[in-house]
Amino acid sequence: MEHPIQIFENEAFGRVRVMEINSLPWWVLKDVCAALGLNSPHKVAERLDEDERNQIPVIDGIGRNQLTTMINESGLYAVILRSDKPKAKAFRRWITTEVLPSIRRHGAYLTEDTLEKALRSSSFTAELLNSLLMQREENTVLRERIEVLTPKARYYDRILQSRNAVQVSVIAKDYGMTAVSFNRLLHELGIQYKLGSTWLLYQPYAGKGYTCSRTYQVNEERSVMHTYWTQAGRLFLYKMLKENGVISLMEDDDAANA
Known part of the structure; x- marks a missing residue:
């Protein structure tokens, strides 16, 4: 056609x-x-x-x-x-x-x-x-x-x-959750797992530009690595969460006022 x-x-x-x-x-x-x-x-x-x-x-x-x-x-x-x-x-x-x-x-x-x-x-x-x-x-x-x-x-x-990658606490706030509870939710949905103190994506979602890691030096002997979510990652989370019945506070408010 x-x-x-x-x-x-x-x-x-x-x-x-x-x-x-x-x-x-x-x-x-x-x-x-x-x-x-x-x-x-x-x-x-x-x-x-x-x-x-x-x-x-x-x-x-x-x-x-x-x-x-x-x-x-x-x-x-x-x-x-x-x-x-x-x-x-x-x-x-x-x-x-x-x-x-x-x-x-x-x-x-x-x-x-x-x-x-x-x-x-x-x-x-x-x-x-x-x-x-x-x-x-x-x-x-x-x-x-x-x-x-x-x-x-x-x-x-x-x-x-937000052009820059953000910490999970920023995204969690959009959903009225703490970073701890939000990370736990993503783990329950099969999106990420914890290795030591760092959250990493499961293989199906790794290497797609959803996250990036930054290492911070605590002292001469110790450093820590934090995971940040990119714009593409935030869109991915939005879609995955919505498919599982979890919507942002902004969207929830708009629906309530419609």
Whole structure:
């Protein structure tokens, strides 16, 4: 099945191609990486969950049908958090304030080809109108989904505001917990284990850039190592905890006030 491509351009981020699949937007990973200054899209793709990426045929500039790595909205946020460029937050804001609203507002992709077909063919116009009516119903569902996702986006903003890796006590505070109880919870969920006085990730999660270690010299004979969580690690914890029914205080408050 052929899906139309919509192109969004921004002076700061260049060209980003978006495709609608089952009423949901998917982004060309290569374009997103270029906008964020990430040099290896294939490595970025490897770090995403399987349900966040897909190989989809896209027609290139000379008319060839090429399999292209596309990412969904969840994957997009994950990629943004992997960028250490200062413009990552500005890019996310452009996506959420201009690109997504444009997609959801217009429903159909009103490209030049679409308009020309509508002018030439009454049957195509009827199909387009029918598609718009269906899209209006789907947009109602999308608006409800946006209301659900808003607290999630706010928590993502909190993560993006902290460019540096943080101690577990900072994350624990977001969930109304102490560092001790939070570390214990992560252990119970099979995320980390304790070696001596240091918490380390189990193998499935190690080497993915979720944590970093820093060593501090206590005296000439003794040093201690502390584990810090990166932005990517905080997003990983957010998803894992939510899957297990644990949500941040910020998201809980938003849900209560909705």
